Amino acid sequence: MADRDISQAVIRRLPRYYRYLGELVDDEIERISSGELSDKMNVTASQIRQDLNNFGGFGQQGYGYNVKYLYNEIGKILGLDNIHNIVIVGAGKLGMAIANFPSFNNRGFITKALFDINKDVIGSNVHGAPVLHIDALVKFINENDIDIAVLTVPRQGADEVTSLLLKSNIKAIWNFTNKDLVVPENVSVENVHLLDSLMQLSYTITSR
Amino acid sequence: MADRDISQAVIRRLPRYYRYLGELVDDEIERISSGELSDKMNVTASQIRQDLNNFGGFGQQGYGYNVKYLYNEIGKILGLDNIHNIVIVGAGKLGMAIANFPSFNNRGFITKALFDINKDVIGSNVHGAPVLHIDALVKFINENDIDIAVLTVPRQGADEVTSLLLKSNIKAIWNFTNKDLVVPENVSVENVHLLDSLMQLSYTITSR
DNA sequence: TAGATTGTTAATCGATTAACAATC
């Protein structure tokens, strides 16, 4: 892997390509041209070809793209050929919901444990994963080959948990708190700012 | 409200400005310059001024911006001075989690009911909102002044529920299914594609 | 008044789209 300087805009579109190609695989479609895919996805054929050619030439002139091959290649680019072990910090309603998401497990994102400070939930079990006290977090990450920490604590706890995570070997934080995290650049952060998203929706309603 | 053709990039940034200004209000900071805000938010001062001036001149030369005033104005732009009534379609773990999110209620997004087809949850009560059968959905939306439908059903149910929603007066759909919805242009859609987001994180880990 | 900082125009940069030669 590892072409650097692929633009963020391209990376954001990759999972969407992967999704549509997955549907085509399910439908047992064998080949597709950028033009046909363009119609399905509502993006220009030009953009599709440009995007893919950031990672290499996956097509063939006069033929198009082999669906299954392209699907697998994009999967590899996205790192989906590897298992990613996950911990969820904050075993509230949202954390529990994420631990139970079947589509994550199906793609190789495996929740190994949840962490909380609430004694009522510590010791219980979510979809096979134990809920542990947050004191055990750093050790657990380092000893269980954990890639990704999901941050589903209340906003006020975000910074404290983050500085704890930074003491471990964590590679990435999936941040559901409505706060921007400050991390060194060898740690990736992907934000899911739900309230921001809802406000955008409110804007579009309001501005009609 | 209602300047048309504000770019999507600007709209995406508005909630973030709102968030930072909210913190400044809490800290009882009275005024701030685009330069200071730029340092805090890690965006250019130029961008801040450009963004705000899409909606009017909120600042004053030589002084900067009054924090509280700007906060309120952005709130109005985002439509947060109005109550938005919400229904959640799909009363699974994720739907329940969203119904319980305190920050939504605090901003005037009020969950009025949840809908499902599972008899085990129908009749129950989530944070004061009833769980009803999906057959009652259209009528409920039209009679209860519902703006926003949250879609937290499994992927396979997405299209069916969407076509049901389009029979109602719904204004916006907050889509948590991993599917792109097809709606007429008087209905707004905001996607939260969690699996896509997780895949992006996987990409950044993989491409180091 | 002098200093600070906005609002806004102009310059730059990057991303998207169009075009087309290469080639299967």
Add this chain to the structure above:
DNA sequence: TAGATTGTTAATCGATTAACAATC
């Protein structure tokens, strides 16, 4: 071979940044 469609270069479009005159 002729037709189709890619990979890629060039043109366009839009968004970001820089600069500065206006003005509080």
